[in-house]
Amino acid sequence: MNLKNIGLYSALIGGITAIIGALEVIFVFTGTDSWIPADLFGGLALLVIAAVYLSGNGELISKQEEGLSFALTGTILTMVFGSLYTLIMGTDYLMYLLGEADEFLIITELRPEILLLVATLPLARYLIKREE
Amino acid sequence: MKKTLSDMQPGEKGTVLSVSGDNTVQRRIRDMGIVRGTEIEVVRRAPFGDPVEFRLKGYNLSLRREEAACVSVEV
Amino acid sequence: MAGEKETVIRVALIGNPNVGKTAIFNNLTGSRQHVGNWPGVTVEKKTGRCTHREIEMEIVDLPGTYSLEADAIDERIARDYIIDEKPDVVVDIVDASNIERNLYLTLLLLELGANVVVALNKMDIAASKNYEFDIEELSLLLGVPVIPTVATTQSGMGELRDAILSAAVRREKHRKVTIGYSDDIEARIKEVEELILTDTYLANTYPPRWLAIKLLEKDESVMDRISSSPKRDQILEVTRRVEVNADTFAEERYRAIDRILHASLAGRRDHALTTSDLLDRVFLHKRLGIPVFLILMWATFQFAFTVSEPFMVMLERVFGWLGGLLGDPTTPLISLWADGICGGLGFVLVFIFPIMFLFIALAILEDSGYLPRAAFVMDRLMYRIGLHGRSFIPMLMGFGCNLPAIMATRSIGDEKDRLITILINPLMSCGARLPVYVLIAGALFGTYAGSAIFSMYVLGIVLAILMALLFRRFIPGLRGKPAPFIMELPPYARPAIKSVLLYMWSRAVVFLKKAGTILLGGALVLWFMASFPWGREIESSYAGILGHTLEPLLAPLGFDWMAAIALFFGFLAKEIVVETFGILYGVGGEDAITGAVAAHMTPVTGLAFMAFTLIYLPCLATLGMVKAETGSWKWTGFMVLYQLVLAYVVAGIIVLTGNLITGVL
Incomplete structure (x- = not known):
């Protein structure tokens, strides 16, 4: 991948992150019940991550190396949140086994953040390779 | 031109002339390698404008503007 | 030697x-x-x-x-x-x-x-x-x-x-090579060194050349070390005469380093764009820096206090099961085992999990190099209230649990900054206070319950800021300005799992030692007061007697003896307040307790009681850790005292203004 493609890919990820984040926040107020959870702080976190991705696009598309800052940090943040929600999925399952939670539904546990982590893997691979 | 470190803008470079201020601050600044003749560059300010990040002797250091005002530099 | x-x-x-x-x-x-x-x-x-x-x-x-x-x-x-x-x-x-x-x-x-x-x-x-x-x-x-x-x-x-x-x-004491200063300074060093060598005590106790240099630098603590020497006046006379000081020596040392590196290091070409520079462009970004910091803190918080929850539940159950092994607590000895030892350990030891998880997260943040950046972006705000950038994370983690938050203050270098951060930390409303708020607000405030609960968090933050400012101004030992912010921003690095786990474990051990000694001891004292004289109702136990004794003192706030007892047991763990109300009102089940609270308290007393619960004392385990981390009974006592007084004053103000307003209405 060259810098321009990185820019396009991170714009795509950033865009999707922004939409999901906005929906998570909106659903808190509308009370919508959907696959995307209503989660104020979780949604705001996604909006921040999206802002990080999108801030680097200008530089990347004009092929400035500095733009990698934003793709790199965005990827790290997506990784952090994707891993966190994966851990929370495990936590919720344990609580369910312990009888502290009434139900355990994979559909509510498989948060969009986890899927974003998967989507960001190609970016992560490129950045790790570059580092070495 | 003579300035203090706190007056310098991000991207500006200078050479340290002297360090003033109370004993502890003066000593701790000195221990971090800010002595006469040290070349120092302002990297950026923190989001609220303070503290400030500097680059010297191949590493990055942050000072509050209050402390940076103790260092005079030739720009 | x-x-x-x-x-x-x-x-x-x-x-x-x-x-x-x-x-x-x-x-x-x-x-x-x-x-x-x-x-x-x-x-x-x-x-x-x-x-x-x-x-x-x-x-x-x-x-x-x-x-x-x-x-x-x-x-x-x-x-x-x-x-x-x-x-x-x-x-x-x-x-x-x-x-x-x-x-x-x-x-x-x-x-x-x-x-x-x-x-x-x-x-x-x-x-x-x-x-x-x-x-x-x-x-x-x-x-x-x-x-x-x-x-x-x-x-x-x-x-x-x-x-x-x-x-x-x-065991080479005298190396052949010394890092030389300029001739002029070497001559001064020699002059002082010779004077030192005439005093055999000094010459045998300290390296003479080092002592000479320190004296020429006018290092105060070294000046003290020679104060009893007969040669003192002569030495001081020389050092006063010459025009060199610590700056001169520092400059010359850096010049020597230049010479050394010039001969032994090639290829120095600083400032190619490194990965660290790339990361700092975002983590220290003018607009993104703080939001990114906040969401990382939110993730840390979730990791420490949500992911650790099932483990806490498991440990509580283990102690519940152990406690039940000897049957119903019908004799003092069985009660000692079930309620005293197992019950006490159950309440105290569960903290181990939030501690472990929080310190895994903090170790990752520290080893990755992010922690100094966090201090960098938050320093301005914290400085305003008389604290250091490094104080922010412990304060924030206080909302989860004050105990590990207080352990996390170790990263604050300056002793005063650290003490103040510890002292105000319990005002950050921890997770264990929430059940108390939920009970009282749910019983008394109906649809406004959420606002009443939220107001407690805000109250805690406001009080913490006020106290920090007050301590800085008036308390001897804390007075003065925050320590200077002279901090290296090291390059980022990938944290190593082994060092993260070792760090976490070293923190866990510190806690476990306290849990087995002072904390268990405290829990046993509380158990004794609740259970003796043996066989009586809780009202006539020593704790009940204490509650009755305290009643006149708490009456102006509208608290009865039952509230006093509930607060007393809340010292073991805040969430016990809820349970105690259940026992005292003689009712079981959440709805029944809620109903009983509604019958016993007015909204004004209820709000005062919530505020009192927030402020009056951290739980026993946290207080034990305050003693461990400050290393001082004096400061631990000071914390107890100021919080009790503050709780009384704030609850009093709530009652007074509350009664005024309801009187007018």
Whole structure:
């Protein structure tokens, strides 16, 4: 991948992150019940991550190396949140086994953040390779 | 031109002339390698404008503007 | 100590912060470590042992330090250890990728006459910056062995151990090479040194050249050390006469470092765009820096307090099961086992999980290099309220649990900054207070319950800020300005799992020791007061008697003796307040307790009671940790006192204004 493609890919990820984040926040107020959870702080976190991705696009598309800052940090943040929600999925399952939670539904546990982590893997691979 | 470190803008470079201020601050600044003749560059300010990040002797250091005002530099 | 035959070689590790000193210490000692405190202070002291070629070494990890002057506590510990304890070998860990400033400490150690071995660490990072060292030349110029290492991959550890052994055998006190100053200054040093040599006590106690230099630098703590010497006036006369000071010496040392590096290091081409620079463009970004910090904190919070929850539940159940082994608590002895020991440990030990998870997260943040950045972006805000940028994370974590939050204040360097952060931390409303708010607000405020609960969090923050400002102004020992913000922003690094886990475990052990002693003891006292005289109702137990005694004092706030007892037991753990109300009102089940509260309290008293619960005392376990972390009964007592008074005053104000308003309405 060259810098321009990185820019396009991170714009795509950033865009999707922004939409999901906005929906998570909106659903808190509308009370919508959907696959995307209503989660104020979780949604705001996604909006921040999206802002990080999108801030680097200008530089990347004009092929400035500095733009990698934003793709790199965005990827790290997506990784952090994707891993966190994966851990929370495990936590919720344990609580369910312990009888502290009434139900355990994979559909509510498989948060969009986890899927974003998967989507960001190609970016992560490129950045790790570059580092070495 | 003579300035203090706190007056310098991000991207500006200078050479340290002297360090003033109370004993502890003066000593701790000195221990971090800010002595006469040290070349120092302002990297950026923190989001609220303070503290400030500097680059010297191949590493990055942050000072509050209050402390940076103790260092005079030739720009 | 000279001449004494020692079978164990005593080694001290020293170095700047962020040089990988802990990693080298872990590599050398493996699991043979002991963590304690330096005498009289709360700075952590780590010692460990290792056997190499059948020779036993005892390794002390000195605090990370940039220099060896005595006015900062870490530096004084390091310096006094080397001067007074005279370790056989001092291993100076130098960051090869940041060598210029790192060598400053090396020169100070050489001046001190220490038997130095230099571990030139982070050679991999130096290589990635295209640094090419001439190790032999460097070793020749410094006059001490230089061993290249990469602590993260254990490379160079065998050579380092060998070098320590041979240095210990050589015990070379007077090296042939000294780092020379300019002729003019050398002449002054000589003059003072000769005076020192005429006083045999001074000459035998301190390295004379070092003492001469320190006196010329006009180092106050060293001036004290010669105050009883008969030559004192003569020496001071010379040092006063000459026009050199500490600045002169520092400049000359850096000039010497320049010369050394010029001859021994090639390929220095600083400031290509590194990954660290790339990351800092976002993490320290003008607009993104703070939001990114906040979401990382939110993730840390979730990790520490949500992911640890099932483990807490499991441990509670284990203790519940253990407590039930002897049957119903019908005799004092069974009750001691079930309610006292198992119940007490159950309430105290569960903290181990949030501690472990929080310190895994904090270790990752620290080892990755992010923590100083967090302090950098938050410092302005914290400085306004008289605190340091490093105070923010412990404050925030207080909303989860005050106990690990108080343990997290260790990262604050300055003692005053740290004390204030500890003292106000319990005002951050922790998770265990929430059930109390939910009960009372749910019973009394109906649809406004959420707002009432939220107002407690805001109240806590406001009080914390007020107290911080007040302490800074009026309390002796805390008065003054926050410590200066002179902080290195080290390059980012990938955290190593082993060091993260070791760090977490060292924190967990600190807590476990307290839990087994002071905390269990406190829990047993509370159990005794609730259960004796044996066989009576809780109302006529010692705790009940105490509640009745306190009632007149709490009556102006509208609290009855039952509220007093509930608060008393809330000291064991805040959430017990809910349970105690259930027992006292003689009802079971959430709805019944809610109904009983509604019958016993007015909204105004209820709000006052919530505020009192927030402020009056942290739980027993937290208070025990305050004692451990401040190392002082005085400050622990001060905290208890100020919080009780503050709780009373705030609850009083709520009742007064509340009654006024309801009276008008």
